Amino acid sequence: MSGGKGKAEGTTDKLEEFGEGILYDIKMKRNPKFTVTTRTRSNIKYDDKDGFLRLGNSKEEHSFINVAQAKRFMQTVAIAAKCHDFVKQNLHTTIRGLFYQLKYSLGEDIDENIFNEQSESNPLIEDLEVALGIKREYMHLNANRKGVLAGNMKVIDRFGDDRIEIDTGKTGRSGWAIPSDVDNDIEFVDVKAKYVIVVEKDALWQRLNEDGFWKKENAILISPQGQAARGTRRLIRKLADQGLPVYVFNDGDAWGWYIYWTIKTGSMNLAYIGRDIATPEARFIGVTMADIEHYDFLKNLTMRATEVDIKRAQEMLNYPWINRHKEWVAELKKVLETKKKLEQDTLQGPRLTFVDDYIREKIKNRDFLP
Amino acid sequence: MSGGKGKAEGTTDKLEEFGEGILYDIKMKRNPKFTVTTRTRSNIKYDDKDGFLRLGNSKEEHSFINVAQAKRFMQTVAIAAKCHDFVKQNLHTTIRGLFYQLKYSLGEDIDENIFNEQSESNPLIEDLEVALGIKREYMHLNANRKGVLAGNMKVIDRFGDDRIEIDTGKTGRSGWAIPSDVDNDIEFVDVKAKYVIVVEKDALWQRLNEDGFWKKENAILISPQGQAARGTRRLIRKLADQGLPVYVFNDGDAWGWYIYWTIKTGSMNLAYIGRDIATPEARFIGVTMADIEHYDFLKNLTMRATEVDIKRAQEMLNYPWINRHKEWVAELKKVLETKKKLEQDTLQGPRLTFVDDYIREKIKNRDFLP
Numbered sequence: 210m211s212g213g214k215g216k217a218e219g220t221t222d223k224l225e226e227f228g229e230g231i232l233y234d235i236k237m238k239r240n241p242k243f244t245v246t247t248r249t250r251s252n253i254k255y256d257d258k259d260g261f262l263r264l265g266n267s268k269e270e271h272s273f274i275n276v277a278q279a280k281r282f283m284q285t286v287a288i289a290a291k292c293h294d295f296v297k298q299n300l301h302t303t304i305r306g307l308f309y310q311l312k313y314s315l316g317e318d319i320d321e322n323i324f325n326e327q328s329e330s331n332p333l334i335e336d337l338e339v340a341l342g343i344k345r346e347y348m349h350l351n352a353n354r355k356g357v358l359a360g361n362m363k364v365i366d367r368f369g370d371d372r373i374e375i376d377t378g379k380t381g382r383s384g385w386a387i388p389s390d391v392d393n394d395i396e397f398v399d400v401k402a403k404y405v406i407v408v409e410k411d412a413l414w415q416r417l418n419e420d421g422f423w424k425k426e427n428a429i430l431i432s433p434q435g436q437a438a439r440g441t442r443r444l445i446r447k448l449a450d451q452g453l454p455v456y457v458f459n460d461g462d463a464w465g466w467y468i469y470w471t472i473k474t475g476s477m478n479l480a481y482i483g484r485d486i487a488t489p490e491a492r493f494i495g496v497t498m499a500d501i502e503h504y505d506f507l508k509n510l511t512m513r514a515t516e517v518d519i520k521r522a523q524e525m526l527n528y529p530w531i532n533r534h535k536e537w538v539a540e541l542k543k544v545l546e547t548k549k550k551l552e553q554d555t556l557q558g559p560r561l562t563f564v565d566d567y568i569r570e571k572i573k574n575r576d577f578l579p
Numbered sequence: 580m581s582g583g584k585g586k587a588e589g590t591t592d593k594l595e596e597f598g599e600g601i602l603y604d605i606k607m608k609r610n611p612k613f614t615v616t617t618r619t620r621s622n623i624k625y626d627d628k629d630g631f632l633r634l635g636n637s638k639e640e641h642s643f644i645n646v647a648q649a650k651r652f653m654q655t656v657a658i659a660a661k662c663h664d665f666v667k668q669n670l671h672t673t674i675r676g677l678f679y680q681l682k683y684s685l686g687e688d689i690d691e692n693i694f695n696e697q698s699e700s701n702p703l704i705e706d707l708e709v710a711l712g713i714k715r716e717y718m719h720l721n722a723n724r725k726g727v728l729a730g731n732m733k734v735i736d737r738f739g740d741d742r743i744e745i746d747t748g749k750t751g752r753s754g755w756a757i758p759s760d761v762d763n764d765i766e767f768v769d770v771k772a773k774y775v776i777v778v779e780k781d782a783l784w785q786r787l788n789e790d791g792f793w794k795k796e797n798a799i800l801i802s803p804q805g806q807a808a809r810g811t812r813r814l815i816r817k818l819a820d821q822g823l824p825v826y827v828f829n830d831g832d833a834w835g836w837y838i839y840w841t842i843k844t845g846s847m848n849l850a851y852i853g854r855d856i857a858t859p860e861a862r863f864i865g866v867t868m869a870d871i872e873h874y875d876f877l878k879n880l881t882m883r884a885t886e887v888d889i890k891r892a893q894e895m896l897n898y899p900w901i902n903r904h905k906e907w908v909a910e911l912k913k914v915l916e917t918k919k920k921l922e923q924d925t926l927q928g929p930r931l932t933f934v935d936d937y938i939r940e941k942i943k944n945r946d947f948l949p
Binding site for chain 2: 230233282295298302303304305309310312313322351354355357362366368369371373375379380381382383384385386387391395411412415416419420421506509510552554556557558559561562
């Protein structure tokens, strides 16, 4: 079984060391404890050197002999034990599946459940991820998956007892659905593309895929299908690690910007795995306010910015990692001034294939925001 | 180009006949008009014989020389002309892409747009679908796609100039992403499975896929990933047409029931294409209130039914196509009585693979709701 080797084995080791450490403390009549880096807002920092959101140095200790922490401590150990089982069995579930397993464990005859609500178990999974330095995916807890890809590349998917080779250049209109975990039992080979283009909306991805854009351009065409899931962010990071430039093509509005910055710098709630899912090298190719001036026809296709767009633009102007870029300051100020927004779909206006030329020209002219 | 043949050609013909009819009326100095079946609630009927929601016989005429209808008439013709282009070019877009093309057409110098909001163009596309008897997909207007499939089957995807053969038994952890249009340029061959199992949540689909459930059972494993999109509903219908029984495995709550009944009888807003997307043969295998009594461990894993669940259960008891089934009446009454609900994820409680046995046993014992 391929899952038993390599990375998964490291996970088993870490989970076992965690348990053995606790046992040892008990044997030595010491108070068992473990340390986690704090994930509260005040400990989320922008890493100036590397350009992504990460946790700071503030730590907290969880100990067993502490009235306020004993239950939480016990719960965390229960989670670790279950995940150890999942890895050993080489089976995956979700954080919801884990919750039900733990709720089941104590059964109906015991008054107190380990957990009553999933909102109790979720943060403790993150505690474990941080304390042991292993991502949830390594503990066989899948996150929601979303996102699709086509391009000159092959995927080796070691799935159960099978070794499946998927040519992502031969997935037709469907594309390859990006899984939750792109690290374990999965490999990307023969990556022959020159760059990665990420397109916010699936509709536009389908448009470009139909035109064979990725084939003509020798690119890898990805859509996160809205906000990017963990798996998609991780995959973009991995492709950037292979030296491929990453261009992002989104709506010119609150959501489009947010999706871009999440891909680029990571997000607050995943700051604890920031380095693994952020792609600071990413560039925003559009759509931008300047496009409205450049392409005459877009003037008739703008929309009024909503309150959400305005509020978001104001917020973004306050983030030091955004307002250090004069190009973004200019872009956001123009939104506040004109109160306009623009969707990427508008680029189909003159003809359906216009969007292909738009992207090509932007990349050729290196006309993008940092 | 493969798109020019067969069904697409029929679409071109119909769109051209539509235009020629209008031209002819004008030449003959008659008022151009066309007839559409009314899509208002009062004209949505449950087809007692065949078991799905469809439109009744009430029709309305749209004519050009009528102050209230002239603009709408002109708009519909503009849509038909654009779709004719799309089919001729063998290119696809969305109803949003169509909207922007039409908004573009008149340009910024003309005071009046053909459309100001997409909410104006959407219903006219449905008018055309109904008036001409061609679905949107045939006019190259993709709907949102969602849904994933694995199983013993091959897909021939004639995509642009390529003919791509996809073995849906070799799509690994990802599965095959079900496209918006499963009728044109796409074919399902070597369907060797014995039945279709539809699983509401992608998380459970992944669980079953990992266990090789579809392989062991010789089934086709589909997840609509929530409410089923047009393409997924149409695909389920097509698989049922091949003689495969269809079993649906959902949450036992408002959403789970709704998703089931939508697959089975279609929905109000798509009643105009009811026959093509409804699968009255479908059966609901769970989760059910009876499961809570049958499987002891589930007693600890139920949740309190929400207001939405209660309201939905009451509504469903009023639908004649639901309350004719004593099994559904009993199920819904038990929900109202106990105020409980149950998620399909709970079946992972005793062990992750328990869900496989649950489905297998249900099907073996023919223990499902109609």
